[in-house]
Amino acid sequence: MSFINYSSREINVKLVYYGPGLCGKTTNLHYIYKKTNPEAKGKMISLATETERTLFFDFLPLALGEIRGFKTRFHLYTVPGQVFYDASRKLILKGVDGVVFVADSQVERMEANAESMDNLRINLDEQGYDLDKIPFVVQYNKRDLPNVAPAPEMEKLLNPRGLPAFEAVATTGVGVFDTLKNLAKQVLFELKKGR
Amino acid sequence: MAGSDLVMYEEEFRSVDQELQRLQTQANARVVFLVDKNGQLIASAGDIKGLDTTSLASLTAGNIAATGGMAKLLGEKEFSILFHEGEKDNIHISIIDRVILVVIFDQRSSLGLVRLRVKKSSEAFAKIFASVSEKSHKEKAGGKVSVSPFAEITDEDIDNLFG
Numbered sequence: 001m002s003f004i005n006y007s008s009r010e011i012n013v014k015l016v017y018y019g020p021g022l023c024g025k026t027t028n029l030h031y032i033y034k035k036t037n038p039e040a041k042g043k044m045i046s047l048a049t050e051t052e053r054t055l056f057f058d059f060l061p062l063a064l065g066e067i068r069g070f071k072t073r074f075h076l077y078t079v080p081g082q083v084f085y086d087a088s089r090k091l092i093l094k095g096v097d098g099v100v101f102v103a104d105s106q107v108e109r110m111e112a113n114a115e116s117m118d119n120l121r122i123n124l125d126e127q128g129y130d131l132d133k134i135p136f137v138v139q140y141n142k143r144d145l146p147n148v149a150p151a152p153e154m155e156k157l158l159n160p161r162g163l164p165a166f167e168a169v170a171t172t173g174v175g176v177f178d179t180l181k182n183l184a185k186q187v188l189f190e191l192k193k194g195r
Numbered sequence: 196m197a198g199s200d201l202v203m204y205e206e207e208f209r210s211v212d213q214e215l216q217r218l219q220t221q222a223n224a225r226v227v228f229l230v231d232k233n234g235q236l237i238a239s240a241g242d243i244k245g246l247d248t249t250s251l252a253s254l255t256a257g258n259i260a261a262t263g264g265m266a267k268l269l270g271e272k273e274f275s276i277l278f279h280e281g282e283k284d285n286i287h288i289s290i291i292d293r294v295i296l297v298v299i300f301d302q303r304s305s306l307g308l309v310r311l312r313v314k315k316s317s318e319a320f321a322k323i324f325a326s327v328s329e330k331s332h333k334e335k336a337g338g339k340v341s342v343s344p345f346a347e348i349t350d351e352d353i354d355n356l357f358g
Contacts, residue, residue, distance in 0.1 A: 003201045003235040007208035012235045042249045047257070056261070059234075059253045064356040067348055072356065075234060075253065091260035095233030185353045192348055 001095040002191060010071045013187050014095050015180075018120050019102035020112035021053070021081035024141040027170040028102060029060045029076055032180060035173065040064055054080040057092050067188070074184060081116065090123050098135035098187040099124075100179055102170075103158055105140050105148035110157060117158055135186035138165040139179045144172070201231055201293075207327045208238065214319045215240035222312035223304035225284065229320070230255050230295040237294060255288060255297055278306065289313055291320045 003012040017025040026046065033044045042061035049055050058078040063071060079089040101120065103113045121131045138159045140151055151167060159165050164182045168175025203211075211229065219227045219240040228239035228248060234256035236248050258277065266274045277288040287298040287309045296317065298309050 001201065001233055003203070003231055003233070003237075005203040005208065005237075007203060007205045014233055014235075043247055045250050045253065056257060059250070059257075061249045061253070067352050067356065087264055088261070091257070091264055094260065095231075181353070184356070185350070188348060188353055 002097050002187075004070075008071075009069055010073060011191070012073045012075060013097040013184075013191075014075045014077065015098045015100065015183055015187070016093060016096045017076065017078040017100045017102055018089070018093075018116065019081055019141075020104060020109060020116040021083070023081060023102045023104040023109070023113075023116075024139075024168075024170040025078035025081060025100075025102050026054055026058050028100070028139070028141075028168075028176050028179070029058050029078055031170055031173045031176045032062070032076065033060055035177070036062060053082065054078055055085075056080065056088055072188075074180075076180075083115075086119065086123070089119070090126060093123055093127055093129075096124075096127075096129070096134070097190070098137075098183045099131075100137050100139055100183055101158070102139045102141050102168075103154060105142045105151075105154065105167075106145055107147050107149045110149060110154075113154075113158055132161070135183055135190055136163055137179055137183045137186070138163060139168045139170075139175060140165065141168045141170050141175075143167045143174070144169045201235075201237075202327070202331055203237065204327065204330065207323055207330075210323045211238050211320070212240070214316055214323065218298070218312055218316040222298060222300065222309045224298045224300040224309065225303075226297075226299045228252065228297050230297060232256055232259065232290075232293055232295060241299075251297070255295055259288065259290065259295055276310075287313060289317065291317050292324055294320070294324060296320065 017028055019025050033041060040063055045059040047056035060076040062074045077092050079092045101117060124131050140154050155165065166175045166179045168179060170176055215227050215238055224241060226239065226241035226243055226246060229237040230252040231237055234253040236252035239248055262277060263273045273290060275290045279286040284299055284301050289296045296313060298313060300309055
């Protein structure tokens with residue numbers, strides 16, 4: 001749910017990174033934070049456990065510039081991926097404008113990926129959203145590891161509708177900005193259609 | 196998409212700003228700000244220099260969302276008021292319809308005074324946001340096609356955002 005302030009000429013949109021535990025959601029945000037100019041980013045907030053597992057959410061505000069005289073701010077959030085944090089995931093999804101689903105390409109994580117995708121659909125539905133209708137991008141992360149499933153197989157399992165999908169290695173940044181740019185584009189074009 | 200986009204028009208924004216300034220003065224607060232339930236900062240008043248208001252807004256919304264979840268588990272609709280006491284600064288958080296009002300105050304004020312002033316301001320804010328909502332509905336119902344500020348954007352506009 002975007003926020004449009006005609007007085008200060010600002011538009012804020014909320015993007016959420018979703019996926020199973022340890023798939024690379026926080027790593028995506030860390031990389032984006034590292035590579036964004038200081039004047040374009042705010043502080044990154046990470047509410048995490050002592051072992052650096054996301055406990056509630058990560059938050060990264062980006063103020064990338066102006067479009068048609070409107071300052072465009074993207075608020076990036078990640079959800080905690082571990083299964084038992086479902087209550088928190090539901091809360092973070094509130095007011096979402098677009099979702100990145102980060103899939104862990106390791107063969108042994110396919111079931112977790114599928115469960116997380118189902119979980120996303122259910123949680124969005126509870127908020128009144130339809131996963132088939134909102135801006136959505138899939139990221140196949142960890143493509144550098146030796147035990148990864150072939151991308152076409154992952155497509156069949158996780159992205160049967162053939163929505164935009166990107167292979168990535170979030171630790172080195174491969175595919176990270178491509179993913180974000182594509183989602184931002186989808187969200188902004190949705191806004192273009194008006195309300 | 197669930198919920199309608201929150202749109203802040205110039206006139207209402209001025210009213211919100213004025214009421215925030217009034218509240219900040221009357222409550223002797225350090226800072227007051229309004230946050231949308233999704234974590235977006237709407238407006239602020241007071242000494243915000245050195246304060247990361249963006250992060251505060253996001254964390255406030257997260258706080259309200261988390262305690263809202265707890266409330267539901269207890270059979271409550273929500274906890275409409277939260278108070279956090281610090282050594283130097285305190286935070287009073289209250290829910291007004293779909294926005295969150297945050298008051299940060301120190302020993303120059305008191306919880307009692309803040310609660311009193313917040314209660315008065317809440318009525319004013321509720322009226323303003325009702326008017327925003329009504330304006331938005333009227334435009335839609337009247338068939339007035341609100342032109343999106345992004346009506347003319349192109350792929351290149353978006354590519355330029357990312358450098």
